[in-house]
Amino acid sequence: MDTSLTDRDTDAGLRIRSAAVLLFARQGYAATSIRDLARAVNLTNAGIYHHVSSKEALLADLMRAGHRGLIDATARLLDGVQQPSDRLALLIASLTAIHARSPLTTRVMDGELRSLTPGSTAHDEIIALRDEYEDHWRRALADGAGQGVFRVADQKLSRLALMSMCTGTSEWYRPDGDSSLEQVCAEFVAIGLAAVRAPARPTASADLSLLPDFPWEPPDA
Amino acid sequence: MDTSLTDRDTDAGLRIRSAAVLLFARQGYAATSIRDLARAVNLTNAGIYHHVSSKEALLADLMRAGHRGLIDATARLLDGVQQPSDRLALLIASLTAIHARSPLTTRVMDGELRSLTPGSTAHDEIIALRDEYEDHWRRALADGAGQGVFRVADQKLSRLALMSMCTGTSEWYRPDGDSSLEQVCAEFVAIGLAAVRAPARPTASADLSLLPDFPWEPPDA
DNA sequence: GGGGGCCTACCGAACGTTCGGTTGCGTTGA
DNA sequence: TCAACGCAACCGAACGTTCGGTAGGCCCCC
Known part of the structure; x- marks a missing residue:
């Protein structure tokens, strides 16, 4: 049966x-x-x-859904978290984790923007979504710097460095590799907080179950 | 005249x-x-x-020459430098600088490996060159960890994080942007040394004139 | 006069996309 | 109860275009 x-x-x-x-x-x-x-x-x-409806519409759909999932999950994760170093730690852990757990979707999201016709509605929409996501990072770094808890030469520089570190994960992470997802996230959070000279890191770690599971992400590598 | x-x-x-x-x-x-x-x-x-001779041979030529340039320049830069933290600092600064100064060539080098026919001579050759370059990083991190000057949870993890940070530069750096190349390199070196818990950074900064200037890299953005 | 450099003209294959048609299931009306 | 209908799902074939690559000839400079 x-x-x-x-x-x-x-x-x-x-x-x-x-x-x-x-x-x-x-x-x-x-x-x-x-x-x-x-x-x-x-x-x-x-x-x-x-x-x-078309090959490009299929790509746009994937990218749109991927970005929306990331943005929504990030908003849920950060909800109510006040300390800038906590917020930054959550941003690093979640961006790393989603790139490790959904490497195919994130690789398309990060690398195929140029394949959408420039100036098309879809192209502009994805750019807007990406900006919306990056604002979470901009705010966290600005808050931390404003409160004097981060000492950072250039906020934009630090953000780009840390985001590259996180997004790069989709290129090399393997679930059966040397390090567990938790180890990777912990290490990257440590590097990130060191990068902004945040004092000893505190409190909560990310609840990765809040991250999106894209239903189309294939289970294999 | x-x-x-x-x-x-x-x-x-x-x-x-x-x-x-x-x-x-x-x-x-x-x-x-x-x-x-x-x-x-x-x-x-x-x-x-x-x-x-063919479109793929053109790509292979570009990638081969790019990797050889990077490998040679790195060997020149590291020549005679003993301290692991100095070596790591040079690796970070040079990889960042070459991605900032030759963003087009490096983007092709980093992102178009998959376009070479798998199993072809050219494909295998580029992989070997990439491995040869990464060995510089592996050795520097292993030496630093072995001498106890780096305290690092996972050498591979740290290497991948730092290399992603450096290579990401080609995606956003603009010569007329907010930060100068020297500022970017200095900041990334600081982040990198903090990532491996190296004690206060010392001595020589990278002589960027040793880096290759790819004659085919277009001057514009 | 001969060879490097580049052309016009073309090939077979593959491209994204469309069209007309067929199949089979679920609903409906008598 | 069952024919009639509608519609989602799909196929085979073809559209016009573009692809990487080739054949052969013209021109100019040594």
């Missing part, structure tokens, strides 16, 4: 997104053809267009 | 490389056609093939 949750992966739309994020992350958007995608989900190239 | 250095940019090979690195960095290798490249250097697509 079948006790499982019905037809989980019969939803073609989800399977297409899943294959798309895998191929876009591995080969890049431009090097991935609709036929590649169709083969991966056992459809013909024409069949894809029943579920997707 | 023309007092300039003769026919600098009449060398078609160089102009092609210059345009290629610009287009590959901006649009990606897969999204750049031979015809795009030809238009950029005022040739026809067929004319390109008089100077280049």
Whole structure:
């Protein structure tokens, strides 16, 4: 008897997104053809267009949903947290964790902006979402510097350095590798707080269960 | 009267490389056609093939020369430098500086490995060159940890974090931006040494004139 | 006069996308 | 109860365009 949750992966739309994020992350958007995608989900190239209006719209959908998930999760995580060093620690841990847990989606989010037609609605929208996310970092660093708890030569410089460190995780992290996700996050938080000369780090660690689990992120590497 | 250095940019090979690195960095290798490249250097697509054996060979050439330049410059910079913290500082400053000064070439080097046919001679060669470069980092961190001057939870983790910080520079640095190249390098060195808990940083700063100037790197942004 | 440098013209293949058609399931009306 | 209908899901074939690459010839300079 079948006790499982019905037809989980019969939803073609989800399977297409899943294959798309895998191929876009591995080969890049431009090097991935609709036929590649169709083969991966056992459809013909024409069949894809029943579920997707265009190749670029598919990319835009993935990027939009990814950014919204990140922004929402970040807002939930930071909710009520006051100390700038706590906020920065949460930002570092969560950005690192999402890049480790959803490396394919984040690689597409971080690297395929240039594949959206410049000036298109989708392109502008993704830029706005990215800015909205980065504002969390800007505010945390500005608050910390304003309160004198961070001593930092250049807020923008520090932010870019730390964000690069976190986003780079999607390029090398493997769940079965040498370090656990918790170790990576802890180490990166330590580096980040040292970078802004924050005094000994305190209090709560990030509740990673608040992070989004993108339903289309393939489970494998 | 023309007092300039003769026919600098009449060398078609160089102009092609210059345009290629610009287009590959901006649009990606897969999204750049031979015809795009030809238009950029005022040739026809067929004319390109008089100077280049294939599109992929052109990419491989750029990546190979870029990596060799980086490796050679790093060896020169580190020559005779003993202290692990000095070596690490030089590695951080030089990797940051080359990504700031040659953002297009480094973006291609860092991001287009996947565009080389897997298993091809060129692909394997570039991987070997990248490993050869990273060994400089591995040795510096191992030496520092071995001598007890670095206190670091995980050498690989620290290396990846710091290298991501440095390579990220090519994505945002602008010569006319808020911070000078020297400021960026100094700040990143400070962050890096704090990351490995090195005691107060000492001695020589990097002689950036030892870094390679890729002749094909376009001067503009 | 011969070769480097570049052209016009073209090839076969692959591209994103569209179109007309078929299948099969769920709902409806008599 | 069952024919009739609607519609989501998909396919095979083709559209026009662009792709990486090639063949052969023209021109200019040594």
